[in-house]
Amino acid sequence: MTTETVPTSVKTRRNWNFLFALTLVGLLVLLCVALSIATPNFATGNNISNLLRQGSMIAILAIGQTFVIITAGIDLSVGAIVGFSTVVVASLIQSGVPVWIAIIVTLLMGLLIGFFHAFGIVKMGLPPFIITLATLTSLRGIGLLMTNGSTINITDAGFNQFSRESFLGVPNLFWMVIIVAVPAFVFLHLSKWGRYLYAVGSNPEAARLSGVSVPRMIYIAYGLSAMCAAIVGVMLAARLGVGNATQGDGWELQAIASSVIGGTSLFGAVGSVHGPLIGAFILATISNGANLLNVNSFWQRIITGALIIIIVFFDQLRRRSR
Amino acid sequence: MTTETVPTSVKTRRNWNFLFALTLVGLLVLLCVALSIATPNFATGNNISNLLRQGSMIAILAIGQTFVIITAGIDLSVGAIVGFSTVVVASLIQSGVPVWIAIIVTLLMGLLIGFFHAFGIVKMGLPPFIITLATLTSLRGIGLLMTNGSTINITDAGFNQFSRESFLGVPNLFWMVIIVAVPAFVFLHLSKWGRYLYAVGSNPEAARLSGVSVPRMIYIAYGLSAMCAAIVGVMLAARLGVGNATQGDGWELQAIASSVIGGTSLFGAVGSVHGPLIGAFILATISNGANLLNVNSFWQRIITGALIIIIVFFDQLRRRSR
Amino acid sequence: MGANLTDLSSGPPHPAGQTSAAALPPHDIILELRDLEKRYGHVQALKKSTLSFRRGEIHAIVGENGAGKSTLIKLLTGVIRRTGGTIIWNGQEVDLATPNEAINHGINAVHQEVVLCRQLSVAANIFLGDENTKWGLLQRREMSRAAQKILDDMGFSLPADALLGTLTIGQQQLVATARASLRGTKFIIFDEPTAYLTRQEAAQLFALIRRLKAEGVTIVYISHRMEEVFELADRVSVLRDGTHVGTRNIEDTNDAELVALMINRTLEQIYHKEEIPFGKTLLQTRNLSGKGFNDVSITVRQGEIVGLYGLIGAGRSEFALSIFGRNPKTSGEILWKEQPVDISNERKAIDLGIALAPESRRDQGLNLNLPIGLNINLPVYDQLMRGPVIDSGEEKRRADAQIRDLQIKTPSRRSLASSMSGGNQQKIVIGKWLNHGAEVFIFDEPTVGVDVGTKAEIYRLFARLLKNGAGIILISSYLPEVYELADTLHVFREGHLVGSQSYRERSHEDILAEAIGV
Amino acid sequence: SLAQDVTIPIIVKDTTSFYWQIVLAGARAAGQELGVNVPELGAQAETDINGQISILENAVSGSPAAIVIAPTERSALGAPITEAAQSVPIIGIDSSAESDAFSSFLTTDNVQGGRIAADGLAAAIEAATGKIEGDVAIITNSPNAGSLEERRQGFMEQLAAEYPGLNLVADKYADGQAATGLNITTDLLTANPNLVGIFASNLIQAQGAGQAIAENGAAERVALVGFDSDDKLVGFLKDGTIDALVVQDPYRMGYDGIKTALAVSKGETVEKFVDTGANLITTANMDDERSQELLNPKVN
Numbered sequence A, B: 001m002t003t004e005t006v007p008t009s010v011k012t013r014r015n016w017n018f019l020f021a022l023t024l025v026g027l028l029v030l031l032c033v034a035l036s037i038a039t040p041n042f043a044t045g046n047n048i049s050n051l052l053r054q055g056s057m058i059a060i061l062a063i064g065q066t067f068v069i070i071t072a073g074i075d076l077s078v079g080a081i082v083g084f085s086t087v088v089v090a091s092l093i094q095s096g097v098p099v100w101i102a103i104i105v106t107l108l109m110g111l112l113i114g115f116f117h118a119f120g121i122v123k124m125g126l127p128p129f130i131i132t133l134a135t136l137t138s139l140r141g142i143g144l145l146m147t148n149g150s151t152i153n154i155t156d157a158g159f160n161q162f163s164r165e166s167f168l169g170v171p172n173l174f175w176m177v178i179i180v181a182v183p184a185f186v187f188l189h190l191s192k193w194g195r196y197l198y199a200v201g202s203n204p205e206a207a208r209l210s211g212v213s214v215p216r217m218i219y220i221a222y223g224l225s226a227m228c229a230a231i232v233g234v235m236l237a238a239r240l241g242v243g244n245a246t247q248g249d250g251w252e253l254q255a256i257a258s259s260v261i262g263g264t265s266l267f268g269a270v271g272s273v274h275g276p277l278i279g280a281f282i283l284a285t286i287s288n289g290a291n292l293l294n295v296n297s298f299w300q301r302i303i304t305g306a307l308i309i310i311i312v313f314f315d316q317l318r319r320r321s322r
Numbered sequence C: 001m002g003a004n005l006t007d008l009s010s011g012p013p014h015p016a017g018q019t020s021a022a023a024l025p026p027h028d029i030i031l032e033l034r035d036l037e038k039r040y041g042h043v044q045a046l047k048k049s050t051l052s053f054r055r056g057e058i059h060a061i062v063g064e065n066g067a068g069k070s071t072l073i074k075l076l077t078g079v080i081r082r083t084g085g086t087i088i089w090n091g092q093e094v095d096l097a098t099p100n101e102a103i104n105h106g107i108n109a110v111h112q113e114v115v116l117c118r119q120l121s122v123a124a125n126i127f128l129g130d131e132n133t134k135w136g137l138l139q140r141r142e143m144s145r146a147a148q149k150i151l152d153d154m155g156f157s158l159p160a161d162a163l164l165g166t167l168t169i170g171q172q173q174l175v176a177t178a179r180a181s182l183r184g185t186k187f188i189i190f191d192e193p194t195a196y197l198t199r200q201e202a203a204q205l206f207a208l209i210r211r212l213k214a215e216g217v218t219i220v221y222i223s224h225r226m227e228e229v230f231e232l233a234d235r236v237s238v239l240r241d242g243t244h245v246g247t248r249n250i251e252d253t254n255d256a257e258l259v260a261l262m263i264n265r266t267l268e269q270i271y272h273k274e275e276i277p278f279g280k281t282l283l284q285t286r287n288l289s290g291k292g293f294n295d296v297s298i299t300v301r302q303g304e305i306v307g308l309y310g311l312i313g314a315g316r317s318e319f320a321l322s323i324f325g326r327n328p329k330t331s332g333e334i335l336w337k338e339q340p341v342d343i344s345n346e347r348k349a350i351d352l353g354i355a356l357a358p359e360s361r362r363d364q365g366l367n368l369n370l371p372i373g374l375n376i377n378l379p380v381y382d383q384l385m386r387g388p389v390i391d392s393g394e395e396k397r398r399a400d401a402q403i404r405d406l407q408i409k410t411p412s413r414r415s416l417a418s419s420m421s422g423g424n425q426q427k428i429v430i431g432k433w434l435n436h437g438a439e440v441f442i443f444d445e446p447t448v449g450v451d452v453g454t455k456a457e458i459y460r461l462f463a464r465l466l467k468n469g470a471g472i473i474l475i476s477s478y479l480p481e482v483y484e485l486a487d488t489l490h491v492f493r494e495g496h497l498v499g500s501q502s503y504r505e506r507s508h509e510d511i512l513a514e515a516i517g518v
Numbered sequence D: 001s002l003a004q005d006v007t008i009p010i011i012v013k014d015t016t017s018f019y020w021q022i023v024l025a026g027a028r029a030a031g032q033e034l035g036v037n038v039p040e041l042g043a044q045a046e047t048d049i050n051g052q053i054s055i056l057e058n059a060v061s062g063s064p065a066a067i068v069i070a071p072t073e074r075s076a077l078g079a080p081i082t083e084a085a086q087s088v089p090i091i092g093i094d095s096s097a098e099s100d101a102f103s104s105f106l107t108t109d110n111v112q113g114g115r116i117a118a119d120g121l122a123a124a125i126e127a128a129t130g131k132i133e134g135d136v137a138i139i140t141n142s143p144n145a146g147s148l149e150e151r152r153q154g155f156m157e158q159l160a161a162e163y164p165g166l167n168l169v170a171d172k173y174a175d176g177q178a179a180t181g182l183n184i185t186t187d188l189l190t191a192n193p194n195l196v197g198i199f200a201s202n203l204i205q206a207q208g209a210g211q212a213i214a215e216n217g218a219a220e221r222v223a224l225v226g227f228d229s230d231d232k233l234v235g236f237l238k239d240g241t242i243d244a245l246v247v248q249d250p251y252r253m254g255y256d257g258i259k260t261a262l263a264v265s266k267g268e269t270v271e272k273f274v275d276t277g278a279n280l281i282t283t284a285n286m287d288d289e290r291s292q293e294l295l296n297p298k299v300n
C-alpha cells in the first residue's frame, strides 16, 4: 500500500494527543465507555455476554485469516467454509454420528480444504485470491446441493445447548475464542513456526535460503485458516441449530477487515493474534451499540463505515509516531 | 503471492502442449467453440448479443479496478458505487433534471468518491482495503437512506431504451465497453501516465525519486476506478429502469476476479486493459453457457469455481514457460 | 592501499601469501565443479565451467558485470539449479538442489543483494532457520543476547533488536555476513561484500575472513576491487562471458593480467581525470540542516566534481536526498545559480536541473519488476510525449542508446530489471539520468558493484558531463574513487562537515583521520 | 406425443432459498406429470435484479414453449418481460411486474401476508398477556427485496390501522444472515424491556430470531411470528418459541405455473389471475391436514 508520510496532518495533532496515544485496546475501551454512558443497557452482564458471543465467530475467523495474510496471501473462502461446515456437521449429527465424531470430521474437512488451497498456490502456481475465490464459489454450490437449498435441522439438544451456556460466567462461545487464541498466540509469537510465517511473508527467498520450507508454511497457514473457519462453522451450527450452506456469506470480508483493523498488513509479515481479536470485537461493539441505541439500520451502515475510518486512522497515527 | 516453480508438473505437459500455449483469448475462444458444439442456442446472434450485454458491466468495473491494482491497491467499493449511482442518476432524472446532466453529475460524484479514497490513502495513511471497505459500507447506507430502502422508478423511456438497443448490430452496452476500453488502453499502455502507474505499483520510492508524483497517481487510479463504477451504475440504471441502492452487491469481487484472471497481479505493477476485459467475458460466458445448458444452479457454482482454477492454471503455465 | 593500477601492480607484500597454494595435495580439494552450466531460457549465464576450491584457501573470483559470478554462487548454495555438470564435495558427488542441502554441507553465502527479512529483527534474521528453542518456545532474549555478542565480536556495532528494514544497506550486508559465518560453516562465499562498506568496516570484515581461514574454512571472495583481491586471496579465478578463463596463484599474477583476462583487452587507466575549467556556480547550500546532517555548506560549479566522503551513516545520503527535495530540510537554504530556491519535492529539483542516482538500487533506484527500458526512461517521459501518447520510437531509441553506451548486458530492453546482474542494475540507475539534460548530477555510490572496465567508462562519462557544463556531487565510501576524481573533497562525520580540501592538497591519511575522527 | 420436446423454463428469484426450492419442486412435479422439460433457473439472491434479467434473456435464447417467472422487482423486470413476451408466452408467479404482457398470473399477495402476520402477532400477544399492548419489532432479511418490502408494508399498515396499543419500536434490516437476525433479536431483547412481539418476515430471519428467543428464554415474554416454514421453524412452533407462521403455497405456485404455461403454449385459454393465498398457522391449527400439507411440501 502506498502510504505517504504526512507532515501536514502532524500539525492537527496538538490538542488531541491523548487520542493519538491510544492503542487499539484503548479505542475499544473508549467505545465501550461511550456506549455505557449513552445507554444503560450496554454495561449489563447480560449484554456483555451477548457482545462476547456476537464477536466470537468473526474473531476466530480473523485469527485464522491473519496467519494467511502474514504470508502475504488472502483467504476468501472462510465464509463459505463456515456455511459448508454447518451443513457437514448438521448432516453428520442428523445421520446419527456421535457429536464429537461429527465435529472432528468437520474440522478435518476444514483442514483438507485449506491444504487444497495451499496445493493450488504451491503446486499449481495460482494466486491465493483466485484459488480461494474458486473454493468459495464451489463450496457454496456443494453445500446447496447437499441440502437441496434448504436447512438441516439439528435435533441434538446437547449440541445446541452448548452455544447458549456459560462457564465461569463467560459464554461458551467466548471460551472457544480463548481456546483458539491461546495456542494461536503461542504458535505465532512464541514458536519458531510463527517466525517462519513472518519470514515467508517478508521475503520468501530469504526464508528458503535459511532452510525454511516455504511450501510447508503455506500449507500450515491455509490449513489453519480453513480449520478456524470449520470451527466457526461448528459453533454457528450449534448456535443456530441448523446446517445451511448460505450462512457466513460475506464473513470473509469481515474477517479480513478485523485483521486489518487489528494492524495486519495485506502485504504480509506484519500482524499479531491479539490485533485481529480486538478488531473483531470493535466491529461487534459498534453493531451491538447501534442495535441498543436503536439506530436506523441504514444509518448503522453509514456510522460503521465512518467509525472504521476513524479507528484505523488513529491507530495508524500511533504506529507512525512510535 | 508465494509461487514456487514446479519441476514436477512440467512432465505432464507433453501431450497437452497446445493447451498450454493458449493465450487467455484462446481459452475464451475454446470455451465458445465447446459451447457452440454443446448447445445450438449458443452461437445465435441473439445469444451473442446477450452475452455481450451481460459481460459489459463487470468488464468496465474490471478495467477501472485494474488501474488501482496496478498501484498495488484495491478498490472494494465499486459494487457499492454502482448501486449508489443508480440511485443518484434515478433520483436526478425523476426530479426533472435533463438526462445528460444527470449522467454527468453522477460520473462526477463517482470521481469524487475515488478522490476521497485517494485522500484517505495519501493523507490519512489508511490501507486501501480499509478506506474502500468503509465507503462500501457507508455508501450502501446513504443510498438506502435516500430511497428509504425502496427503489426509484425511472420513467424516462429514452434512458431505459438505450440499454436495450444496438448500434451497427452491437448492443449499446457493449459499445460502452469500447468507449471505456479504448481511452483506458491509450492511457495505460501508450501514455506516460500508464508508465507512472506501473512505476508506482512496482516501487513507489523509486518512482518518486524519478520525479513521479506518487500521490497524484493514486488520485488518478482511484478516481478512474470509481468513475468506471459510476458509469456502470448509469448503465445498470438504464438496464433496470430503476435506482436501487443494493444493486451491484458483490460485484467488486467479480471485478477483481476478472482482473486477476486477466493476468493482473494483486502485488501491483502487472496488468493490462485487455486482460481484465477477457477475464470478465470468460466469467460471463461460463454463466451464459451454464444457463443455456440448463445446468442446475448449484452445479453451476461448482463448475464456475473449477473452471476459474483451470483457466488461471493454464494461463499461469503459459506465462511461466515464456 | 593502492589508488590506481600502477600502484597495485608493483604489489604490496601479500599477507595471505604464506600459504603456498601450489603445495597442497590434490585430496585437499574440498569442492570441485565439472562442466557446470546454467541457462535462463535463452540466456547462457554460465557456460561449461570447471573449477576447484582447496580446503582452507581464500579463492577470489573476478570478472566483468554479468560474467556469471553470482550465478556460480547461487548454484553452489542451492538457490538455483544447474542445467548441466557435476559438483563434487569432499570427493562425493552432490546434488546441491536446495538451500537446505547446501547448509547441511556447511556451505553458506553472503549474497550480492541482501536476502533477509526486512520486517524481522536483526537477531531473528541471524538465527532464522536455526532458532534457539526450549520446549518448543523461542528463547528470544537468549537469541538477542547471543546475536549482540556475535555482532560485537565481529566489531560490527549494530543493535540486535532493531528491525532489519531500519538499517542501511551496508548494515544489512553486515548482518548477512554475521549470519553466514555462524552455524559450522566449512565453505563460505562472499559476493561483493564490501560494495556498501567503508574502509573501517571492510577492515573488520577482512579480519573476520582471516580468522575464518585460520579455522580451516574455505572462502570464496568475489570483488571488483583488485586491491582487495591482492590483499586477501591465495588464488584467483577469472570468469568471462560465463566461461572460466583461468586460475592463478596470487603471487604469479598482477592486476594488469587479471584485467586483461576479464575484459580481453588491456586498460591503461581506470580513474579518468581531465583538467576542466570551472564555470558558473550552479548549486550552493548554506548551513543546510535536516534529519541526519547538520549545518552543511557546499558549492558546486560547472565542470567540478565535489566529492563527499565519510563512514557509513555519516549523513551524506540524507544530505543529498534533502537537496533533491525528498526529505525536508529543517534550516539553512539552497541556492540555484545564486538564487535561493525552495525545493519541496523531487519534481521541483528535477525541473531545476538536478539529477540524483540514489544509493540503494534495490530500494530507491529501480523498479525491479519492470522492463529495463521503462526504468531508463522513467525520469524523461515528459520529454517523450507526442500529444497524448508516447513517441514509442524515441522511447526505444533512448533506452537502446543507454544500453549500448553503458554496455548493459541484456538480451533486450524489454527484460525485467530483476533479471540483470548486480553491476548491470547499477548501470541502469546511472543511465536513467543521462538522458535528462540535468546540470547538477548527484551520484550516490555510483560504481558499487560495477566492473573495472565499466567503471572507467563511467568516469569518462563524468568528464563528458563536466565538459558539457554540468557539475557533479560524487558520494562514495570508496576512498580511491573520491580521492582520484574529486576536485573538492568534503569529509562528513556524524552529520557534520569536518573538513574540505581541494584537489592535490590532501593525503589519504588526513582524510581518513577526519572521517573516523581520531 | 411431442411433449418431451416441449421446454418450459421456470425462473425464480433466489435458488439458494428453501422457499424457492419448494416452488421448483412443484414445477418439477408438474413437468414430470405432463412430460415437459422444465429447466430450473434463478438468480442467487432476491436482490440480484440484473442477474434475473440476464437469465431471462438467456432463457428466451433457448426458444422455449413458454416461460414461468417470479419477477424479482416490479418495475425493473417490466420492460424485459414485455420484450420477452414478443417471442414467448410469459406466466408470472409469486409477484407481479409492470408489464401487461403476462398470459397469466399466479401470485400470493405479500401485503396481505404482512397483514395476516400482524393479526397473528396481536392474537399471540393477547393470548400471553391478556391485552394487545406493548412494543413490537420487525426484522427484514435485507433491504430492497420486493416481496419483503410488501410484507413489511402490510404488517405496518395493519398495526397502525387495527392495533393502536402495539407500538413499533424497531424496524430492522439484517444482511441475509441468520446470525445477524439472532444478534439483532438478542439486542432488541436487551434494549427493550417492554418488547412483547417480533415479526421476522422470512425463513432465515425467523430461524435467527427464534434461536435468540430460545437462547434468552424469552418465549413467555415475547411473541414471535415468522414467514414461510421448514423443519426448524415447525420445531419452534411445536415448542412454543414461535407463536405463528404465515405460510404460502409455493408448491402449488410452481406446479400450477407449469401447468398453466403448457396450456397457454397450446393456445388454450387460461385464467388471467389466480391468488394462491397465504395462511396463518399456529400451534393450535398446525396439525390440520391442510396445514400439514403446507408445512411439509414434497420437495424431492
Ligand SMILES: Nc1ncnc2c1ncn2[C@@H]1O[C@H](COP(=O)(O)OP(=O)(O)OP(=O)(O)O)[C@@H](O)[C@H]1O
Pocket (backbone or CB within 6 Å): C040, C043, C044, C045, C063, C064, C065, C066, C067, C068, C069, C070, C071, C072, C112, C409, C410, C418, C419, C420, C421, C422, C423, C424, C449, C451
Ligand atoms: N533470473 C534471471 N533471468 C535471466 N537472466 C539472468 C537471471 N539472473 C541472471 N541472469 C543473467 O545471467 C548473466 C550472469 O549474471 P550474474 O548475476 O551471474 O553476473 P555477475 O558475474 O554476478 O555480474 P555482477 O558483477 O554484475 O554482479 C547475466 O547476463 C544476467 O543478465
Ligand SMILES: Nc1ncnc2c1ncn2[C@@H]1O[C@H](COP(=O)(O)OP(=O)(O)OP(=O)(O)O)[C@@H](O)[C@H]1O
Pocket (backbone or CB within 6 Å): C165, C166, C167, C168, C170, C292, C310, C311, C312, C313, C314, C315, C316, C317, C318, C319, C359, C477, C492
Ligand atoms: N532507514 C533508516 N532508518 C533509520 N535511520 C536511518 C535510515 N537510513 C539512514 N539512517 C540513519 O541516518 C543517518 C545518515 O545516514 P546516511 O545514509 O545519510 O549516511 P551516509 O553518510 O550516506 O552513509 P552511507 O555510507 O551508508 O551512504 C545515519 O545515522 C543512519 O543510521
Ligand SMILES: [Mg+2]
Pocket (backbone or CB within 6 Å): C069, C070, C071, C112, C191, C421, C422, C423
Ligand atoms: Mg553478481
Ligand SMILES: [Mg+2]
Pocket (backbone or CB within 6 Å): C313, C316, C317, C318, C359, C444
Ligand atoms: Mg549513503
